[in-house]
Every structure is written in structure tokens, then in C-alpha cells.
Amino acid sequence: MILIADSGSSKTDWRLIGSDASIQQVKTIGFNPYYQDSASIADELKLHLLPKINEPITEIYYYGTGITNLEKSQVLIDAFNSVFRECPKAYVHNDMLGAARALAGHHTGIVCILGTGSNSCFYDGEQIAHQIPPLGFWLGDEGSGGYLGKQLVLSYLHKELPTELREKFEKRYGAKDRLEILDNAYHKPFPNRYFASFSKFLFDNRQHPFIYRLVFEAFTAFFEKYLLKYPAIHQCKIHFTGSVAFYYSDILRQVANSKACTVGIIAETPIAGLTLYHQQTN
Incomplete structure (x- = not known):
């Protein structure tokens, strides 16, 4: 069984791909190694994920917020090792790569996350090739x-x-x-x-003029502080994932149009795209 996860600050979407190609969906709280240690993450997995699993896990592909270096990824790896002791392969990546693989697959594009937080990157079809670094909640997270x-x-x-x-x-x-x-x-x-x-x-x-302007200006700030600094911004599609991008997609498209940018896919979560990506890869 292959275990795939997309984890934000608020929730984690899991997909369990069985040996018979069946797909099971599970949700848990979100994880962030900046705020949680391996033991607390493992406790949550044992309580809300492990009971839903009915065959051995052979591979884990985890994409999450807060995975900024090897130290932070090790927090998740240690949690997985303590819960799924027999699993030989556990891969931990940041949520930005997860969004890129889910939305762009093996194609070039600019990929953005607009959820509880915000982030973006230029994806060359295989890896994140360039990124305007985000500054977190207090100094950034525009949009x-x-x-x-x-x-x-x-x-x-x-x-x-x-x-x-x-x-x-x-x-x-x-x-x-x-x-x-x-x-x-x-x-x-x-x-x-x-x-x-x-x-x-x-x-x-959002139909109230004051609210509409507030949201429009927040997305405009995201474009101006991040997206417009990518050299390829007008040569490729911009893909978005996250609840904010999905539910405010009409305003988001209006801002993109005002900046002469082309919007590609807007998905509420990347988990479906990630499931397809790993089904095709494995």
C-alpha cells in the first residue's frame, strides 16, 4: 500500500493506494515541524490514521508545510518510522513541490499555494528551479x-x-x-x-465593495511581491491550489487578467493530482 499526504497548517489530506489499486481517503489535522515534534505527530497518526490502514505500507510520499531543510524533514521521517516500522521508503518533501507535481505534472509552469499561508515557485517540469522566498505570516503571506x-x-x-x-x-x-x-x-x-x-x-x-477591494488588493500584493518577479511570468501558465485560491477564483482571475497573466489550473487541494502523479510514476 502506498501512502500519499498533502499537509497544510490546518489539515492533512491522505490517500491510501491499495495493492489492488483501490483508493481510500483519510483526513487528519495539519502538521508543521516548526510547531510539533515527532512524538506528537506520531501520536496523531496512531490515533486517526493507523486504524484506517488494513495492509502493510510499502511507500510514503509526504508533502507538507514547514519542510524547509533536512532537520525539519527528519521530524516527519522519525514520526513515520515510529508508526510504520516495516515501511522501507518514506519520502518527505515541502508542500510547494507537491503542488507543482500535482498541478503541472511534467510541464513547465509557475505554481502557487493560497491557503492558510501563501507560496510560489517556478517549476521546470521536474523540480523547483526558482523561487521568490516567502516570508511567513508576520512578514508576508500576502493573498x-x-x-x-x-x-x-x-x-x-x-x-x-x-x-x-x-x-x-x-x-x-x-x-x-x-x-x-x-x-x-x-x-x-x-x-x-x-x-x-x-x-x-x-x-x-465578498460582493460588498469594501470586502471585494480588500481581497482584490491582497491578491494584487501577492502578484506584485512575488509572481511578477519571475522572468517567465508572461510565457507560461500560473497554477493555483489552496482553499483561498479556489473559493476566490473569480477575483483571482480578475487580478491575473489585470497583470496580463494566464491562469491554468485552480484546484482546492493538490491531493488528487498527487495521487495521479504517483500512480503514473510507480
């Missing part, structure tokens, strides 16, 4: 769910939201004070998840 939520909360705190939106916001979340938001931003874990949780409000109200 992501975390960034969108942060912009919404800032507008709320600065009393910039139109009255009707402010009333809707407080009806949905209750009145928010500065100290509560600062506590979630600086003291509690996963501030990106906290702020990304507000992006659903933006989606539900």
Missing part, C-alpha cells in the same frame, strides 16, 4: 487566508469597516477587543490559523 483575516481584523480594530459590515461581524463573532486579538496574535499558538478563521466572513460578504 493567504491568514493575510486576508488579518486585514479584516485590522479594519475592524481601526474602525474602518462600514457600519453594516461591522454589525454583521459582531453578530457572528461577538465584539472583539484589542487585548483579545493581541493575545491570539502573539501568545497563543498558530496565529495564522486564528486569523485565517475570519476569511470565511470575507467570502460570505
Whole structure:
């Protein structure tokens, strides 16, 4: 059985390809080696993944956020080794390569992730050939769910939201004070998840001119700070994956058109493409 995973900060999509070519889907929480150690990841796998597996695992292909160097990838490898002791092959890659393989396959293209966080790369059909490095939640993540939520909360705190939106916001979340938001931003874990949780409000109200402009400007910032710096930006297609890209695809396409860029595939998650990629490779 082959185990394939696409893991973001919020959730992990798993596909189990059986020896009879059957495909099983499983979901667990997201993993990030910057915030979790091997033991805690292994505990989650034993609790929510292992009970769904009914034959030996022969290969593992894991693509996830936070896999920035060998040290971070080893955190996941150690977790897999403790849970699937008989598995001879466990490959851990960053989520950017996973998105590239899922969306572009063996073709050249620019590939982007717009989910809880944001990222991008130029993919040459085999590997990531060039990347404008992302700066994370506090210094970057333009266009992501975390960034969108942060912009919404800032507008709320600065009393910039139109009255009707402010009333809707407080009806949905209750009145928010500065100290509560600062506590979630600086003291509690996963501030990106906290702020990304507000992006659903933006989606539900995206027809409002204020919200539309906020989202349009967030995607524009993503293009200007990252995508437009790729030399091949106007010569190849730009593919996107992630919940933000998928659910705001209409606005995303409008921003791309305004920059004379060609959008290719927009997929909510890369897991289906990754499953096909590894079925064809193995």
C-alpha cells in the first residue's frame, strides 16, 4: 500500500493506494515541524490514521508545510518510522513541490499555494528551479487566508469597516477587543490559523465593495511581491491550489487578467493530482 499526504497548517489530506489499486481517503489535522515534534505527530497518526490502514505500507510520499531543510524533514521521517516500522521508503518533501507535481505534472509552469499561508515557485517540469522566498505570516503571506483575516481584523480594530459590515461581524463573532486579538496574535499558538478563521466572513460578504477591494488588493500584493518577479511570468501558465485560491477564483482571475497573466489550473487541494502523479510514476 502506498501512502500519499498533502499537509497544510490546518489539515492533512491522505490517500491510501491499495495493492489492488483501490483508493481510500483519510483526513487528519495539519502538521508543521516548526510547531510539533515527532512524538506528537506520531501520536496523531496512531490515533486517526493507523486504524484506517488494513495492509502493510510499502511507500510514503509526504508533502507538507514547514519542510524547509533536512532537520525539519527528519521530524516527519522519525514520526513515520515510529508508526510504520516495516515501511522501507518514506519520502518527505515541502508542500510547494507537491503542488507543482500535482498541478503541472511534467510541464513547465509557475505554481502557487493560497491557503492558510501563501507560496510560489517556478517549476521546470521536474523540480523547483526558482523561487521568490516567502516570508511567513508576520512578514508576508500576502493573498493567504491568514493575510486576508488579518486585514479584516485590522479594519475592524481601526474602525474602518462600514457600519453594516461591522454589525454583521459582531453578530457572528461577538465584539472583539484589542487585548483579545493581541493575545491570539502573539501568545497563543498558530496565529495564522486564528486569523485565517475570519476569511470565511470575507467570502460570505465578498460582493460588498469594501470586502471585494480588500481581497482584490491582497491578491494584487501577492502578484506584485512575488509572481511578477519571475522572468517567465508572461510565457507560461500560473497554477493555483489552496482553499483561498479556489473559493476566490473569480477575483483571482480578475487580478491575473489585470497583470496580463494566464491562469491554468485552480484546484482546492493538490491531493488528487498527487495521487495521479504517483500512480503514473510507480
